[in-house]
Amino acid sequence: MATACCFGYNPAKAQLQAVDTLSNYILTPVPGPEPRINGARIFGVRPGHPILFRVTATGTKPMTFKAKHLPKGVYLDKNTGQLSGKVTKPGRYTIEFAANNRVGKDSRRFTLVVGEEIALTPPMGWNSWNIYASKVTQALVLANAKAMASSPLIDHGWSYMNIDDVWQGKRGGKFHGILPDSATFPDMQNLVDQIHGLGLKIGIYSSPWVETYGHHIGGSSRNKEGLFTPTPVDVKRNRKLFPYAIGEYKFWKNDVQQWALWGFDYLKYDWNPNELPETKAMYHLLRESGRDILLSLSNSTPFKTIDSLSNYANAWRTGGDIRDNWKSLKSRLLTQDKWAPYARPGHWNDPDMMIVGYVGWGKSPHPSKLTADEQYSHLSAWCLQSVPLLLGCDLTKLDKFTLSLLTNDEVLAVNQDPLGRQATVVSRIDSCGVLAKPLFDGSKAVGLFNSTDGTTRVLSVTWADLGLSGKYIVRDLWRQKDLGVFTDKFSAKVPAHGVVMVSIRKAQQ
Known part of the structure; x- marks a missing residue:
């Protein structure tokens, strides 16, 4: 029986895979020459x-x-x-x-x-932080946008190019909003126009705090002029002190007016804890801007307030920052069920950006340290859980394996399904589990995840788990291939740290 991925976890091979293109592990079929419409x-x-x-x-x-x-x-x-x-x-x-x-x-x-709802499917795109962090520049953002537009990604629904922290300079301009650091972003309007001209969208970053995590100007101030001085360095500990505070004077409206004038389409709004007053205020300012600007909250959104916050945000982080290792990824694979009731079209849980391709956080750029199996688990879980798909890699260095992960239309369609349901765990065997969700066409999408170390496991999903009975066709979504007609259950060998991702649809009687 074919499986979606069966390479097996081998620590000795992990580093080799990290420096190789992983082309031997490609499962996604090459698209044919005839047109095939995809995306949302x-x-x-x-x-x-x-x-x-x-x-x-x-x-x-x-x-x-x-x-x-x-x-x-x-x-x-x-x-x-x-x-x-x-x-x-x-x-x-x-x-x-x-x-x-x-x-x-x-x-x-x-x-x-x-109508009033936007982001009816999870946003798909790119964010600068996981590759460039505080070293992001206008030139780097534009280079990645051009790479996105010239690669197959643009033909599969990837569209947002989001600038993260440290783009900010000081206040000024028509609206007294935050203007870019002229040394790193010399012409923000030109950047926005060029990215729109490529057929893409663009996002920006801010915080309601006085000072952002990257020690740049935030959306509030301790003085009515909005002047900003970075927090001084703690010489003894050789690090910056950081005042987690919202200032008395708020310039949120000024900033939104400036973003709308430039033409931004997405806002990553970053502080901790994410609270309702600031979220609600920013929602209304964006709504009144004249543009549809998605509101994405970061980070570690408090679960106790998600019932209220989810009515105003288009996405919200369900935890801290992700890294390109199995421990970090595993903590997000089968742990998101409590958030599922709040996910719906226009409002999405967000376990953080993606960690495939060439990453580095501005320090030591390198291919993702995840093995091939782990990367298949990563993409499968993010698509099943209907969460934002935001790449954090260098798009100018896309290899064949990474492209194959990101251009499988049958897998991406599970993420972009109009029903907008988040997959939940329908069964568990120790650290292994099965995620499943209904799709708009009446079929089910299922992922069998083996989270154990070093051991291939036979995992099953029963029709009883899915509320089904009778005969169903099981399709391998990564290989885009029907596996046959099954009654009562489907079983497959799943490698350690790997996944088998399938769809299940009613067989003709």
């Missing part, structure tokens, strides 16, 4: 706000796009698949997209929802 099937936009969505498809280029039943005021670029315009009347609009090239065509129904 639903998109939300607020009334009167600019639409920024791209129809994505694989296949031989050039390719042209068409649309039927576009609402008045909405336009489709036939050469790029870029959707633009505005709709003032709330409602659900069903559109049929078509993609054509010299060898074939494909079509798909799509729902445009004009």
